[in-house]
Amino acid sequence: MSAIRFDQVRLQFPGTPQPAVNGVTCDIEAGQLVVILGPSGCGKTTVLKMVNRLYEPTSGAIYLDGVNIRQMKVTKLRQQIGYVIQQSGLFPHKTVAENIAVVPKLLGWSRPKYQSRVDELLQLVELPPQVYRNRYPAQLSGGQQQRVGVARALAGDPKFMLMDEPFGAIDAITRQSLQDEILRIQRKVHKTILFVSHDVEEALRLGDKIMILQKGKILQFDTPLNILTSPANDFVRELMGADDLFRQLSLRRVEAAMQRVSSDYPHQGERAIAPHENLRQALSLLLQTGSQRLSVMDEGKVIGVLTLETIQKAARI
Template identity: 50%
Template sequence: MIELSNVSKLFDQARAVDDISLTVATGELCVLVGTSGCGKSTTLRMINRLIAHSAGSIRIDGRDIEQIDPQQLRRGIGYAIQSTGLFPHWTVARNIAVVPRLLGWPAERVRQRVEELLQLLELAPAEFAGKYPRQLSGGQAQRVGVARALAGDPDILLMDEPFGALDPITRESLQNELLRIQQQVRKTIVFVTHDMDEALKLASRIVVMDKGRIVQQDSPQALLAKPANAFVENLLGGQERGLKQAGLLRVDSLMQALARPTSAVTGPRIKATDSLRQALSLMLWHRCSSLPVVDDQGRQVGVLQLDALMSRPQ
């Protein structure tokens, strides 16, 4: 779907992006991660031609982007950024409708699309459609920014630290929303962040960048298991690695299942869909080495033993 071959970007003499090659398959959620100034945003902005690359080639669905009119290219690619870029004097509805209007959709279809997107982002249309950006909280504004990026139903979504300015709780809820939306609409997403935890949580593939180059690209699991060098290891948080790895696995991947669910349990318990990291934390807190595992209705469906965590193969 998106193919970068030996792409470089020079600003004056400085190499912001240095000979990177990267293929992002359809439906992937590819996260570019690295410290500030390593060339993530530049890479993203070359894909929608907001920045022209200096060398190499970029293809979308096999077509060289230099052969595509930049305006037309950008209408087919959603773009969401940290500062949202919402027009302050336009309502939420009008802001979301920018691309559909540029695409010449009939008014009724635009209205329906805005409503559908507000619902998808869990913003009640009756309440939010007529609001102005200054009347929104940071989290709501980011939701509108994501809705706008999705509005023209693009196949590709580029997201540049879209949740970077949010408090941790709002950020987590938007990350969960993005994962849910991605399950529903299956876009090809390139997501930029400097936050490795965000990358581990969201990515189907993580691309680690340093000084304009790609140092490693792998699944979150593989990255944690085998960081290519000390830089990646450090970015992964060194001694926290064990916990981060446990954060990627679900309790039901390791529990002993009961033959059939029993009635509701009281006391310390963990949900089957929670992470092994959360289970470990609960065990530490309650000083216990096993936990009943429950389903959404609170019925016990299994048991998780600390031993199972300890004897898990690497």
């Protein structure tokens, strides 16, 4: 059973000639991070806001764990869903700890329980509690505010997360750092996440799958690699830069292209790369160093080698 299911979901706002969302149907599996991508006005945020019933669809249905959300009380529904927006949305008159504790308090948690949860989440987003729990939002950088926003969304331990361009107003360097944090946190907590973005690189970096919308319709819903290698149409090809070989290499892992070697392989003096790195990083390292090959190292052991030839072979697949 899918964690989130859209079944012919349509939404047309009063007085508008065209529907904002038009027949969206897809299944999202538990623990997946799905990026909703497309041009401005394509319906990305509208799709997101229907999941927590900020908007009600004109027709069709949305299911969470098999239950039609129209059959759920709105308060009960939203207690299952963490929500992160672009400007963090923190209460300026509350401390960091008080902001994070809002939902646990509403859920009736005891003070020791929610205080412990605050500290746990601040550690998770790498903001030491002893330093940050008593600060106010105005005393934080934009990136720190977004980290607190993520912690607050996770506070009630929701099964689902909705993230509406959460890093859209952040500078490029901080944005990449926050993307790293989301990936690191997701590896630990395995939430089902819908993540709205207008940034193709962000979508490719974060998404287990990408939903590409145009004029309220899904053009393609697939893994980043499948979308790049088999775009549904010219619009998707152009939007994703699907002809960019380097972009494709960034989605292929070293371990998938390396030649495996025995444990006694002589690797003295060769540059090393980890199996979970991508082929774009491997190619860059080969070109920067002028090396003929790279040793693929896992936990201090050589498990494979990578050359320009093996990278070229992977690029042609």
